[in-house]
Amino acid sequence: MPGACITNGERVTLRTVEEEDVPFVQRALANREIRHPMGNPVMNRRQLADHLEEDGADRFLVCLEDEWERDGTDANAETAATGDDGRDVTRIGQVNVTDADYKRPELGYWLVPTVHGEGYGTESVSLAIDYAFRTYDAPAVGAEAYDFNDASRGLLESLGFTEEGRRRKYMFVDGAHRDMVQYGLLREEWREGKPESERGRA
Template identity: 30%
Template sequence: MPGPLFAANDRVELHTMEEEDHDDIGSDMNHPDIRVPGGGPTGPADGESVTEFVDWLRNEGNTAFVVCAEGGYVGLVTLRQEEPQGNVGTYGIWITPESQGRGYATAASELLFDWAFDQHGLHKVVATVFDFNEASMALMDSLGFTEEGVHREERFADGAFHDEHYFGLLAHEWR
């Protein structure tokens, strides 16, 4: 069962992460449709790796929420601030493969960005997407991100080097 409700709209709820969410998070971390496009490890994540990842997400400067819809877990949305005084957050999201295509990523992102810009005071949210991840590229476009550059063959995934596209969204663009 996810933790307390943080925010909700008519499509999804964002909840704090709890120990009970580790199995769902671990399952997604090991699913190739999540792991490969997200640039995750090349091999399976064991229980210890999942715990380390969740603990890292709970570090100061990181925000992570379990995305719930239809009464259960459907994914994870994160916002990391490596330099809090810079007012820039790095955004990430995954939706379980069986729940993709239902608008949950958009709905969860909207909740996160409303909080990040209006209550948390961020100036900018950034994201990176592999060139082959068409769904995430479309999500960036639908959320109003601007492509700011491409790092050619920056990351290795699924047996090859891939371009990594860099996107940014400014607070005044979101509003």
């Protein structure tokens, strides 16, 4: 079951990833539409559980609460999960904050394909940025996206991230060597881009 609600936006909540969530995460990451844009290897549940336990990242499920009506078209989304607070939630993705204990926090994120283009990604990553700046004394957060992943790059740029560099032919993904584009967002840039009533939160 999804764990504690860490933060919530208008439509999504971020909840801790628990052991019971590993099957959902494993199935989603095995989906070609998610795996290829991220460049992730295929992992079985045991490998994924070991990876999640060992890497020290802050990992959160992106969830829709019980009032959301799912159309039933996505086998990767899961309904009828109950959070530790007793609310029914639907898992639709994950956001991560990694490396925060020894360098600038790096964000990672994915959503199940049937909710792409609905604005959930922007809201989820925005919540993760707020979380990173409230939790860690870091002057900036970073993120990466493959050069061919226009949706992910557009999401980052819409939130104020600036392209900072490019690692050329960084990984072999989907039959070709791909460039990785590096992005950064300064704390003051994030604060200045928020409504005045919310500026003290980051």
